Amino acid sequence: MNPIIEVLKTKDFKQLWFIGTTGMSMRWIEQIALGFYVYKITQDEFLVGLVFFFRNIPMLLFGAFIGVLSDEFDKKSILKATLLMTTIVYLLLTISSFLGQLNYFQICFGAFVAGVAWSFDFPIRRSLLSEIVDKRLYPSAIGLDMTSSNIARVIGPIFAGIVLQQVTLLPIYLFGTLMFLMAFIACSKVEIKAIPKSNKISSLKNLSNDLIEGIKYIFQSKTLVTVLVVTIVMNSLVFTYQSQLSVIVQNNLTDLPIILGVLAALEGLGATFGTLLIANFPFKRGVMIFLSGSFLFGFCIMAFAFSQSITLSIILMILGGFGMAGFGTLQSILIISSSDQKIRGRVLGILAITIGTQPIGAFLLGYFSREYSSVAALKFSVLIALILLFIITLVQMRKKTSS
Numbered sequence: 251m252n253p254i255i256e257v258l259k260t261k262d263f264k265q266l267w268f269i270g271t272t273g274m275s276m277r278w279i280e281q282i283a284l285g286f287y288v289y290k291i292t293q294d295e296f297l298v299g300l301v302f303f304f305r306n307i308p309m310l311l312f313g314a315f316i317g318v319l320s321d322e323f324d325k326k327s328i329l330k331a332t333l334l335m336t337t338i339v340y341l342l343l344t345i346s347s348f349l350g351q352l353n354y355f356q357i358c359f360g361a362f363v364a365g366v367a368w369s370f371d372f373p374i375r376r377s378l379l380s381e382i383v384d385k386r387l388y389p390s391a392i393g394l395d396m397t398s399s400n401i402a403r404v405i406g407p408i409f410a411g412i413v414l415q416q417v418t419l420l421p422i423y424l425f426g427t428l429m430f431l432m433a434f435i436a437c438s439k440v441e442i443k444a445i446p447k448s449n450k451i452s453s454l455k456n457l458s459n460d461l462i463e464g465i466k467y468i469f470q471s472k473t474l475v476t477v478l479v480v481t482i483v484m485n486s487l488v489f490t491y492q493s494q495l496s497v498i499v500q501n502n503l504t505d506l507p508i509i510l511g512v513l514a515a516l517e518g519l520g521a522t523f524g525t526l527l528i529a530n531f532p533f534k535r536g537v538m539i540f541l542s543g544s545f546l547f548g549f550c551i552m553a554f555a556f557s558q559s560i561t562l563s564i565i566l567m568i569l570g571g572f573g574m575a576g577f578g579t580l581q582s583i584l585i586i587s588s589s590d591q592k593i594r595g596r597v598l599g600i601l602a603i604t605i606g607t608q609p610i611g612a613f614l615l616g617y618f619s620r621e622y623s624s625v626a627a628l629k630f631s632v633l634i635a636l637i638l639l640f641i642i643t644l645v646q647m648r649k650k651t652s653s
Contacts, residue, residue: 257391262382265436266375267398269329272433273371274399276364276426278406280305282514283422284361285496286414286507288354295497295624297354299616302493303609305361309369310606325374326440333434336367340427347420357419367430369606373598376582378440392582396525400575403518411511464596473537473588474597477581480544480642481604484577486611487635488548491555493612494624502558502625509560513567520571525579527572536580541643543576548639552632555625 257263284305289298343360346352383391413421468474491498499510528539550570557563581601589597611631618627 257383257387257394262440263379263391265440266378266382267395268436269333269371269433270375270395271398271402272429272436273368275402275406276429277368278403278514278518279410279422279425280361280364281492282407282410282496282507282511283414283419284357285493286410286500286510287417287419288357289497289500290417292354295494295619296616298497299493299612299619301358301361302490302612303616304358305365306606306609306612308362308365308606309602310609312366312369312602325378326437328370329374329378330434330437332367332370333430333437336363337427337430337434339363340423340430344420344423344427347418347423352419360423364426369602373602376586376598377594388583388586392579392586393525393528396575396579396582397522399578400518400522400525400571403521404515407511407514407518408508409511411508411515414507414511464593464600467589467593468597468600471588473584476537476642476646477540477584477588478601478604480541480577480639481581481601482607483635483638483642484544484548485605485608487631487638488544488551489608490611490615490631491551491628494615494619494628497619497624498555498628501623503560503563513563516564516567517571517574520568521575521578522571524572524575528575528579536584537646539576540580540584541639541646543573543578543580545573545636545639545643546570547573547577548632548636549573552629552636555628555632 284301285298288301289295292298339360343352343356346356379391379395409425410422468478495514496510499513503509503513524543547570550566550573554563554566554570557566585597585601586594615624615627615631618630621627
């Protein structure tokens with residue numbers, strides 16, 4: 251039987267798949283909508299960056315402990331609670347926007363809550379996927395998850411670009427309320443047994459020890475160390491471009507929100523095709539595909555910062571999407587395949603911390619964008635990342651040659 255068909259027939263996969271697609275859709279809708287809207291009403295690059303700081307800081311603050319909790323507590327209950335919390339907050343933001351009372355503080359608060367939901371979703375849902383899917387089907391399951399996420403990255407930005415023609419966040423928050431509510435319902439249908447309560451109480455007193463155990467485990471694997479170091483480089487220096495994308499597009503290309511949405515969508519389109527292409531490569535080349543994808547994405551973002559042509563920017567975004575596919579797909583596969591199931595939640599939690607370095611980069615990029623310009627700040631940031639990625643690749647090739 252085709253492995254993709256096997257995965258789709260696996261009990262509970264479709265629900266978890268839907269939850270992930272919902273979260274990624276809203277993540278990219280917000281990515282475009284909040285950046286464009288805040289810059290439109292403030293004309294301040296730093297305030298734009300600050301929104302994304304609040305959007306991503308929960309991953310850094312809570313990531314590792316969420317991973318520990320996901321190993322020891324009922325994952326389904328934790329995920330349901332965060333989805334319900336996000337639904338309620340989005341409903342309140344919808345009402346505030348409808349009444350014309352929405353302000354910058356509320357936008358930042360909503361971004362923070364959405365970030366909390368994302369920080370819980372990433373390690374817990376991925377850990378659940380690894381529990382319900384047979385190990386030999388990991389690549390297919392992650393591939394399906396990444397494909398739907400990439401499709402969401404195509405549809406989400408275009409939706410945001412169309413809605414933002416009216417320069418309002420009301421439809422965004424209303425849509426988010428409905429999406430998170432449906433995700434909550436889907437999560438309620440997942441049937442996974444909770445672990446015994448007696449184990450939970452003893453574990454609660456040892457969260458720090460469990461976290462240290464996870465870090466020690468990671469340093470025993472060269473693959474895990476490589477993945478996490480590259481993840482830090484990409485999130486703190488390259489993916490921060492997302493926080494200033496709306497500013498760069500409005501200053502370098504056009505102030506039409508639909509063009510902004512299309513450019514972001516084309517990156518997702520490239521990533522979708524890239525994910526399908528990667529499925530044909532042997533897994534033994536996983537680390538090199540991961541590094542190559544990271545370097546390609548960084549190079550395309552650097553070139554995009556120089557571009558003043560919409561056509562060239564379109565090409566660069568599509569190529570960058572292929573690089574993102576190499577990074578994102580192999581990141582998850584390498585982490586899951588290189589870690590034992592009993593400690594996988596801790597490893598994914600620590601991965602969440604490395605992803606959580608993005609808000610620090612976004613904060614600094616916003617500050618230097620205000621001082622020098624978004625384009626200049628992004629060029630410098632990505633240049634540092636490319637140099638570091640080149641060094642990491644050389645080290646990896648030397649290790650491979652010596653072994």
